[in-house]
Amino acid sequence: MKKLFLIMLSGLALFGCGESEQHQQARTQDQKTISELKNQLSDARESLDAKLQEREQLVKQVQELTNKIAQMEKLIAAKAEERKAKAGKGKGDENRIELMGAKAIAEFRAEQLDRRVEKLTQDLDRKEQEVASIRRNAQQQNTEVEQLRQRVAELQKADQTRTAELQSKLESIAKELRERSTAAEQFKRELDEKAELLGALKNAVSDASKLKTTAEADAAKVRENLTEALKQLETAKNETEQARQEITKHQSFGQQIHQQLDQWRQYGEQMKQEAERLSSQMNAAASEISELREQLEAAQAKLEEQAPSTIDRILGGPESKDDNAPQR
Incomplete structure (x- = not known):
């Protein structure tokens, strides 16, 4: 009977340890998921900040090129007027063609910069969407984590209740075992007395x-x-x-x-x-x-x-x- 009692105690202890390990594993997995989401969000923010800085630099460059083009156009117009007044018609056309080529090159560079800015803008929008998606996922994960925490709390409460019930049941079984052991000893004494009486x-x-x-x-x-x-x-x-x-x-x-x-x-x-x-x-x-x-x-x-x-x-x-x- 003592061996049976010890086996029952060991089984209950192993059962409680198993449930605690499951809860610990679930908690560790949740913490790992939250940490990964935080790392992803931090990386996305750093990438977004870098893209924003690059965009600002490109915008500044475009603005500078636009200003330079405007200045060049003004300079070309002023030089054209000045050369018209000083030189003949053929030489003025050459200067004009030269200025127009410089303008075309400047416009081509400006167009390339615009395309680059547009691409960066699209990349930035995509990054913002990714960041928003990551935020939504993080929010969803936070909600799920909160739900899991509530579930873990409920499981812990249920586990405590069940442990209390098992403890009460174990005490009842132990009491019953003690009573049966006492009854068995009494029965053995009576049997010995009857055996002695039978011998007599x-x-x-x-x-x-x-x-x-x-x-x-x-x-x-x-x-x-x-x-x-x-x-x-x-x-x-x-x-x-x-x-x-x-x-x-x-x-x-x-x-x-x-x-x-x-x-x-x-x-x-x-x-x-x-x-x-x-x-x-x-x-x-x-x-x-x-x-x-x-x-x-x-x-x-x-x-x-x-x-x-x-x-x-x-x-x-x-x-x-x-x-x-x-x-x-």
């Missing part, structure tokens, strides 16, 4: 069987004595009859025969009384033997000891009476 009963039955055998032998002896007494009585009767015949034949010995006859009659009465007494003792012995058998059967059924006092009386009675019988 077996010894009593064995003693009673021996006493029964002795009583039967004594009863047989009483029967033999009774038979012998009856034989003696019959012999006495025969002798009395012979004495009567002798009295008839020998009248001269009448007085002596009468005395002897009276003696024989007294002896016959004594023998008759002795025979009746022995018969009564034999019947009493048979009745007591029957009662002893019933008592032995009751002792076997109820696991009770039987004192052999009655059998002792049976064994002692005939011997004392035989000692008091007259001797021929």
Whole structure:
């Protein structure tokens, strides 16, 4: 029972540790996800700041080029007017073509810068969209993390409740085990007592069987004595009859025969009384033997000891009476 109790305690401890490890793993995974989202958001912000700085620089460059183009256009116009006034028509056309080429080159560079600025603007917009998406994902992840935290709190609360229930159940089981152990020990003591009582009963039955055998032998002896007494009585009767015949034949010995006859009659009465007494003792012995058998059967059924006092009386009675019988 102690081993079973220790196994149950170990199982509950392992169960609690398993749930704590699951909660710890879930919490670690949430923290890792949050850290990754923060890193992504930080990288996106740094990239966005770099793009914004690059855009500002390009805008400044475009503005500077635009200003330079305007200045060049003004300068070209002023020089054209000045050259028109100083030089002839052919030389002015060459200067004009030269200025127009410079203007075209400046416009081409400005167009390239515009395309580059537009591309950077598109990249910036895309980065902003990515940042917004990352923010939405972060917000969603924060919401999920909050939900997970609530879920973890609920699970922890449920785990605490379940742990309390299991603890209560474990205490109840331990109490029941203690009660059953006490009951088992009590049952073992009662079983040992009954085993001792059964051993004593077996010894009593064995003693009673021996006493029964002795009583039967004594009863047989009483029967033999009774038979012998009856034989003696019959012999006495025969002798009395012979004495009567002798009295008839020998009248001269009448007085002596009468005395002897009276003696024989007294002896016959004594023998008759002795025979009746022995018969009564034999019947009493048979009745007591029957009662002893019933008592032995009751002792076997109820696991009770039987004192052999009655059998002792049976064994002692005939011997004392035989000692008091007259001797021929």
